[in-house]
Amino acid sequence: MVAQLDPTVVDRNTTLDTLLQTPAGRRLMTCIQCGTCAATCPYGEGMDFSPRLVINMLRRGFLDEVIQSESLLRCVACYACMAKCPRGIRLTDVLLPLVKEQTLVQQSEIPAELQKSLQNLLRYGNPMGESPRKRANWATTAGVQVPLLAQRQSNGPVEVLWFVECYTSFYARGQDNSRATAKLFDALGVDFAILGNEEKCAGDCGQLTWESGLFETLTAHNLEVFNKYRFNRIVTGDAHAFNAFRIRYPMYGLQAPVEHTTGFFARHLPQLRPLLTQRLDRRVTYHDPCCLGRAGGSYDEARALLEAIPGVKLVEMVHHRANAICCGGGGGGMWLDTYYKQKGLERLSERRVKEAIATGADVLAVACPYEVSRFEDALKVVPHDRPMVVRDVVELLAESLA
Amino acid sequence: MKPIVPKKHEPVRIGFYVCHCGTNIAGMVDVAAVAKYVATLPNVAVSRHYKYMCSDPGQELIQQDIRENRLNRIVVEACSPLLHERTFRKAAEAAGLNPFQVQMVNTREHNSWVHTDRTEATRKAMALARAAIDRVPHHKALEVKKVAINPNVLIVGGGIAGIHAALTLARAGKMVYLVEREATIGGHMAKFDKTYPTLDCAMCVLSPKMASAGSHENIHLWSYSEVSKVDGYVGNFQVTVRRKPRYIIEDLCTGCQECVDACVYREPKFADEFNLGLGKRKPVFLPFPQAIPPVTMIDPEVCLNFKRGKNPDGSHTVSDKCKKTCVEACGDRKAIDFRQTDEFKNITVGTIIMATGFKIFDAKRTPFYGYGIYPNVYNALEVERLINASGPTEGDLILRNGQRPKKVAIVHCVGSRDENTNRWCSRVCCLYSLKLAHLIKEHTDAEVYNFYIDMRTPGKGMEEFYNRIAEEGMHLIRGKVADVYPDLDDGQTGRLVVQAEDTLTNKILKIPVDMVVLGVGLEPHPDAENLRRMFNLSCSAEGWFLERHCKLAPVDTFTDGIFLAGCCQGPKDIPDSVAQAGAAAAEAMALIDKGHIEQEPNTAYILADECSGCKSCIPLCPYTAISFDETREKALINEALCKGCGTCVASCPSGSIVQNLFEDEEIFSEIRGVLAPVPA
Structure with a gap:
């Protein structure tokens, strides 16, 4: 067995200053410095401060040294450390993003590729900087009808709000995924619709990277759009959007059930x-x-x-x-x-x-x-x-x- | 002291005492205020607070007050009655009062330890005191009944703890029934190679004890048997033991093993349980050379003379298709009986010792260590067999691929100290891992890497042992292994990479090894839950049998007459298991040699005039203490069997069952008392 994530223990308002007063923070005090996190981290060898050391530096009051290093830029938010932690410490979803955020704030220079993508997210709602007006263009190539929620005739709620996401809307190989999903929905006779150009990136990587402000902007936008429509569930083929909807969005008011396409199709x-x-x-x-x-x-x-x-x-x-x-x-x-x-x-x-x-x-x-x-x-x-x-x-x- | 005979219509005079328990109670409860408040309540003649009521001066205080103030009821507000009810009853009795005129109020576990608001805790202490003050005037003088105790003892489990307890009792002349589920006694210890910290061979010290347990005139050794039913109570337990068919008549088998040699299977072919499947055995086999009893058994699942598979009732059908060369070889001894079935033995014992042991953690639950996936990953018990001279390789440490390992990693804390598996430290793994490191090096001269989180070596001689092993040149690496995976650069040799952080040098290590040994932790036996129910015991949240008090009654249980020994109570090493087994035997003897049990007089009785004979109480009684008097058409409670659970009292539609110490008026007064307003 390995640890299972419990979305309810994460608090949207937690900062590094308040962390140790939260239940997740008190867990940090139980760390036995066994190094499982460091040894299972795919970039553990490339870090001056492994997750284990981050915890101990935080407990001893030396966290500034960690923030000044670039160690946390190597964290790919893969949950590997958290899954095996024998003390159930919330590394990936609580501690590491908070430290990472401060790391980037303190950096004199942010890696250009990352900076560009985050700027694009804010400006265009997708990391590649594509025009938001072209977001739903792929749908014409789907080979089946892909209804837009805004154009829905029926008064009742749509069964599935399909949240398509960025790579699957703009990248050619990503669109293959979308076309396949549309075909499967169609073949199963699922009542579904997409948000089209109203949709913006769910922002999971924004949150897990550093930019909690960017994440909240995207969250606010998407929740506002969700509130315009009536739907029974959200289904998305993007594992990151699924993650954001499952863990973070409920903290901002999302109540609808969320499924990943694999879960949805497995159920059917x-x-x-x-x-x-x-x-x-x-x-x-x-x-x-x-x-x-x-x-x-x-x-x-x-x-x-x-x-x-x-x-x-x-x-x-x-x-x-x-x-x-x-x-x-x-x-x-x-x-x-x-x-x-x-x-x-x-x-x-x-x-x-x-x-x-x-x-x-x-x-x-x-x-x-x-x-x-x-x-x-x-x-x-x-x-x-x-x-x-x-x-x-x-x-x-x-x-x-x- | 002459008993105080209460005069008719003598007014109730209560002595009230609230204990400080150092700061345990006084730290959260204003004891002076409680005593002052209680002094104002009706019938209270004396109200005091005192630092330690359970101390000798505390008890003398009560006795002096009884004499000087003619007290006839005592209320002590202190800790749980589980700890000191007996103390205060005895103190009162010594001063001439009937001990059941004493009532305890638990204001420590139920109040001061669990609250943080001093004002509210003080008010709660007052309300609890008031409940007892209102109750105690209704108390009657009761008499303790004495019941004779059966001197025989049942010991469940024939590992080192059960064997040691059995021998101790047998030497003292007590008759012992030693029931073991497996075909041989010896338990886990019989599988070990050498034992820490002395490195003496496990079987060298165990086998004499096994042999004397097998031959002692005072021990009925029932191996391959299980307890199937337990009734009764301390001093008089009725136990049914199921003796499973081994298809060999124990009394006739001489242990010559000629049947094994003669079996139609020339070569051993089937996984050998004693060697954890690492070796092979025949359908007829002796579990291991020093097995006690030295009696073979037949596995009906693979023996040709049986049809494969079980019948729905668990029995096996004889096919009679085999040549039965074994029967031929047995000859006149006639010890083989293919038609053996379950045999049920009914015994009566006065006391029971549970020594049912543990199970090793199933390493498949930590899949990233590769146990069950990569053949060169072993658990520690398997390695004990591999390096044991009586094991499947006769002590030659050879891997499944036929190679002798040159590099070995030992992983500590597998399934211990982990929120995802078991939270407890299993206590023995650090030391047995050090021992295995030594033995592996001795057998193969391999490089041995021990990966540990914290090296825990408490106990006599243990730190010195750690020092000795370190000196031998082991690699002791402080870091928990996070991953074990095949060395892809190495082709098909089965070499594995062990990945861990060396937390003392801050480096990630990826060490290629030929063998990984998992230091698996100890878990409660999966059957513990069934046993708990059958024997009416309690378990801790983890599933270990719960002792009555972790420090002061470590081998007692909450069921009188049942004691604990060994790892069924929690992980422990051999010295501690043996010590605990001795303690359990002494506790059993203390009961037996007294000759009788004093029964708490909290039994129920029937008001015959009011009983309508509806019989609704009879099937509800968990102790079958209620019978029906056909001539008078009334229910009848056997006081000796009644345990005072109160089920019948609550069920009686006409309210004609009364329970001593829990009479309606006592309980209603208590409720009124606890709900009465207390000062702010």
């Missing part, structure tokens, strides 16, 4: 299974997204979906489920690849695809839109004899539809 597997008629004779290995697996406890849903596809043979990487290695994209890591390279650190996506290659799989299945581009990039540089493709679980499901 009895209806979906008969529709999966195309055989896919592939050896598939599945990468657990941090925000679904360790943070959400969802390991079986995606695997159940993959195994429902005729012909698919599921194989596991050495590190899987709670022990999976992060793709390196969380906590702002998505926009720090150049910085990590400069610091001589291995890209985690490369470390991960090496494990995938070792399984002999043809397909590296993922369930988070960051991973598609990260792993496809990594496969370009990591040598491998056997061809390997990266596919989101929903893409494989859609491929198996008749």
Whole structure:
């Protein structure tokens, strides 16, 4: 067993100054300095101050030294340290983002790629700086009707508000995910609609990076849009949006149930299974997204979906489920690849695809839109004899539809 | 002292005493104010506060007041009656008062320890005192009943604790039933190779004790048996023991093992339980060479003379399809009986010692250590077998791949000190890990890495042992292992990488090793919950059997006459298990040698005139103490069986059952008292 995240113990108003007075802070006082966090951290070797030391420096009143170092820029918010912590200390969702925020505030220079992305988030509502007016353009290529909530005729609430998110709206490979999801909703006869251009990034990485102000701006916008409409549940294919909706948004008033597409389709597997008629004779290995697996406890849903596809043979990487290695994209890591390279650190996506290659799989299945581009990039540089493709679980499901 | 015979219509004169208990009570309760308030209540003749009521001067104070002020009721407001009710009853009795005229008020556990507002805690102390002051005038003089005690003892579990307790009692001339679930006694200790801190061989010290337990005239050793039912009470427990069929008649088997040699299976083929599946055995087998009783048994799941699989009732069907070479070899001894079935033995004992032991933590629950996934990851008990001369490799430490390890990592705290698995420190793992480090190095000359969080080596000779092992050149690394995974650079040799932070040098270590040993912690036995119910015990939140008092009654339970020994009460090493077993045996003997039990007179009785004979109380009594008098058509309570639970009292539709010490008027007065207004 490893720790499960309990969203209720996180408090939106906690700062480094008030942390030790909170229940999460008092847990810090129980740290036995065993170093599990440091040794399981994918960038543990690259930190002057490992999570273990961050705790002790905080307890001894030396936290300034930690903030002045760049250690926390290496945190990819993968929940690995928290999952194995024998004292149940809330590292990834409480302590580390608070320290990271101060680290960036104190830096004279922020890595340019990261700064640009965060500015884009504020200005355009997406990290790539695309025009917000083009957010829903992909829908015309879906091949099925993708209704806009604003244009909905019926008076009743829509069953599924599909929160599409940024990479899946703007990136070509991300759009594959969206098209597949639309096809699956359509095939299952799900009553769904999207927000279209009204949607802005859910902001999970803003929160887990440093920018609590940016995160609150995005949260306020999205909640205002949610409040305009009536819907029964939110479903998103973005594991990070799912994380934000599940943990942080309820602190700002979100009450609707939230599901990730893997969870939603796994729940509909009895209806979906008969529709999966195309055989896919592939050896598939599945990468657990941090925000679904360790943070959400969802390991079986995606695997159940993959195994429902005729012909698919599921194989596991050495590190899987709670022990999976992060793709390196969380906590702002998505926009720090150049910085990590400069610091001589291995890209985690490369470390991960090496494990995938070792399984002999043809397909590296993922369930988070960051991973598609990260792993496809990594496969370009990591040598491998056997061809390997990266596919989101929903893409494989859609491929198996008749 | 001559008993005080209460005169008819003598007025009630209550003595009230509130204890400071140092600052335990006085720190949160204004004891002077409580005493002053109680002095104003009706019937109170004396009201005092005193530093330690349980001390000799405290008790003398009560006795002096009884004599000088003609007190006939006593109320002591102090700690839990569990601790000192007996003390104050005895003190009052010594001054000539009937001991049941004493009432205790718990203002420590129920008040001062759990509150933080001094004013409110003081008011609560007053309200609780008032309840007792209102109740105690209704108390009657009661008599303690004496019941004879059966001198026989049941010991459940034949590990080192059970064996030691059994031998101690047997030597003192008591008759002991030693019931062991497995086919041999010896428990976990019989599986160990050597023991810390002296490094003497476990079986060298254990096997003489096992043998004498097996042959002692005062010990009925029932191995491969389980307790299936327990009734009765201290001094007189009725116990049913199920003796499971081993298909060998114990009294006829000489332990020659000719049946094993003659078995149609030439080679051992089936996983050997005693060696944790690391070795093989035949369908007929002796669990291990020094097994006690030295009697073979047949595994009906794999023996050709049985049909495979169990019948719905758990029995096995004989197929009679085998050549039965074993029966032939046994010859005139005629010890093999394929038609053996469960045998139920009914015994009566006066006391019971629970020594049911522990289970090792299942390392599959920490999947990132690779146990059950990578063949070269072992738990510590498996390694004990691998380095044991009577183990599957005859003491040669050879891995599953046939290699002798050159580098070995020992991981401490697996399934201990962890919110995600078990929160407690298992106490023995640091030391057994050091011991294994020594033995592995001795056997293989491997480099040994011990990964620990805190090195915990308390106890006599233990720190010196740690020092000795460190001197031998072990790598002692302060950091918990976070990950174990195959060394991908190493091809197919099965080499593993152990990843941990060396927290003293601030470096992440990735050490390639040939073998990983998991220092698994100790857990309550999965059956503890069933046993708890069967024996009416309490368990701690973790599932260990709960002692009556963690310091002052460490082997008693909350059920009179049942005692605890060994790891069923919590993780402990062999010396402590043996010490506790001795203590449990002494406690049992203290009861037996007294010859009788004094029963609390809180029993229920029936007002025969008012009983309508509806029988509704009879099936409700958990102690089957109520019978029905057919001629008078009235229910009848057997005082000797009644435990005073009050179930029948509450159930009686006509209110014709009364319970001593809990009469309606006593309880209603108490309720009125506690609800009465107290000064602000």
